[in-house]
Amino acid sequence: MTKEIKNPETIALHGGEYRSDPATTAVAVPIYRTTSYQFKDTDTAANLFALKEFGNIYTRIMNPTNDALEKRLAAIEEGLACVTVGSGQAASTFSITNVCQSGDNFISSTDLYGGTVNLFTHTLKKLGIEVRYADPVNPKNFEKLIDDKTRAIYAETLPNPYLRVFPIEEVSDIGRKYNIPLIMDNTASPIICKPIEQGAAVVVHSLTKYIGGHGTVIGGCLVDGGNFDWTTNPKRQPLFNEPDASYGGAVWGKVVPELTGANVAFAVRARVVLLRDLGSALAPDNAFGIIQGLETVALRMKQHCSNAEKAVEFLQKHKNVERVIYPTLHKGEIGDRAKKYFKGGNGGLVGIEVKGGVEAGKKFIEALKMFYHVANIGDARSLAIHPATTTHSQLTEKELLAAGVTLGYVRLSIGIEHPDDIIADLKQALDVAGSVN
Ligand code: PLP
Numbered sequence: 001m002t003k004e005i006k007n008p009e010t011i012a013l014h015g016g017e018y019r020s021d022p023a024t025t026a027v028a029v030p031i032y033r034t035t036s037y038q039f040k041d042t043d044t045a046a047n048l049f050a051l052k053e054f055g056n057i058y059t060r061i062m063n064p065t066n067d068a069l070e071k072r073l074a075a076i077e078e079g080l081a082c083v084t085v086g087s088g089q090a091a092s093t094f095s096i097t098n099v100c101q102s103g104d105n106f107i108s109s110t111d112l113y114g115g116t117v118n119l120f121t122h123t124l125k126k127l128g129i130e131v132r133y134a135d136p137v138n139p140k141n142f143e144k145l146i147d148d149k150t151r152a153i154y155a156e157t158l159p160n161p162y163l164r165v166f167p168i169e170e171v172s173d174i175g176r177k178y179n180i181p182l183i184m185d186n187t188a189s190p191i192i193c194k195p196i197e198q199g200a201a202v203v204v205h206s207l208t209k210y211i212g213g214h215g216t217v218i219g220g221c222l223v224d225g226g227n228f229d230w231t232t233n234p235k236r237q238p239l240f241n242e243p244d245a246s247y248g249g250a251v252w253g254k255v256v257p258e259l260t261g262a263n264v265a266f267a268v269r270a271r272v273v274l275l276r277d278l279g280s281a282l283a284p285d286n287a288f289g290i291i292q293g294l295e296t297v298a299l300r301m302k303q304h305c306s307n308a309e310k311a312v313e314f315l316q317k318h319k320n321v322e323r324v325i326y327p328t329l330h331k332g333e334i335g336d337r338a339k340k341y342f343k344g345g346n347g348g349l350v351g352i353e354v355k356g357g358v359e360a361g362k363k364f365i366e367a368l369k370m371f372y373h374v375a376n377i378g379d380a381r382s383l384a385i386h387p388a389t390t391t392h393s394q395l396t397e398k399e400l401l402a403a404g405v406t407l408g409y410v411r412l413s414i415g416i417e418h419p420d421d422i423i424a425d426l427k428q429a430l431d432v433a434g435s436v437n
Helices: 008-014 042-049 064-076 088-097 114-126 168-177 252-260 265-278 284-294 297-317 332-341 357-367 397-402 419-436
Strands: 081-085 105-109 130-134 150-156 182-185 202-206 220-224 321-325 349-354 383-385 409-413
Touching: 008 064, 008 297, 064 081, 064 220, 064 284, 081 088, 081 265, 088 114, 088 150, 088 182, 088 202, 088 220, 088 265, 114 130, 150 168, 168 182, 220 265, 252 265, 297 321, 297 349, 297 419, 349 357, 357 409, 357 419
Parallel strands: 105 130, 105 150, 150 182, 182 202
Antiparallel strands: 081 220, 202 220, 321 349, 349 409, 383 409
8 A cells, every 4th residue: 555655644544564454354453462473384484584485483573563563664754664673772773783893883973862872982882883973064074984994874863952953865965975874863753854765775763752652662663765775885885795694694785685676685684683683672562552653643743843833932932041942943054954854844842941050940840730851752742851950960061061951951842732731831830940030
């Protein structure tokens, strides 16, 4: 059905191959709570292991509930294939370890979720993989860091706290000159941004956020755009051009297109090598939970975006707000990127600097009645956090400023409640925060 439908509202409900359960005709995707699958005969079993036939082997590597979710996610992101994993962190880890081995490097945008910074700077370093950071304000910064061992470029479409939309096409073009894929974390802007259409080779998501949408499930995914040439420059991508001793000498860049007729070597390698070995599988129960969210994500994104625009309008006029941070409020080229890359809204994340520094920021958070004070984004409910006293509390004032966090900075994840109720809660909390001035 996927090829005939183009609208995200419809793809979210009907995208992929699942129409009804082949065994029972159930319309909702069932939870296949099984670890393993009975092989038809010994030849079939041998073929499945040799990748001569595709089918279910073991739930660490594939599961029919996850499969329905994966195909729908691939359709939503306009990619060719998708692999789900146990968390957004696992998706980021897989996206790099699927292209880099010890001695290699990759380039990452400096505008990044803190958990990803830890993974890249510390954990991957211990595995011998080097991250090189580039400031995305100027796309040329990425090119300067490329050398013979650079295997990928990584960035987020809508990173906080700055909320500067990433120059996807510009950086993808630079990467493609050197046969280097761009991996985009699109967690904060599903539906409204399509990185693969703009040249990204791979999209990763924390499904925990807007796609799950209800704050109930942790999950992640990698979508293979099917638009990247892994084999023309074999030295650039050794993991796709050299025989894999762990899989009978398979050369992934060659064998996958031969077996599947599709350019999905990245997704297949992530599944049959990384899921097999690292084991960060998404449980089918959680895949089911994420499907419930996915089915309404397009609708929710509209409400998140329109509520955020209304909140921004209100916040800009409030006397206790020093500054409002929102993708379209950036001046010049950076603000223009929101117009270029986002369609149908500019996201649900809003930053504010409350007048009065740390004390005002704390008072504001404590005074909120409807917003939840949590370290999360993308829930249907409105959320807020004061980084200076929580996620970034280990940093000095200078380090905070370098990370784009002022003492009074509060990150808001605007939910899908009625906009009047969101604004009323913000107003009463800002009035309380104003008492410190
Ligand atoms: N990427 C982004 C942009 C995030 O905000 C997060 C979590 O906050 C992650 C990845 C990691 O996702 P998870 O919490 O599902 O592991």
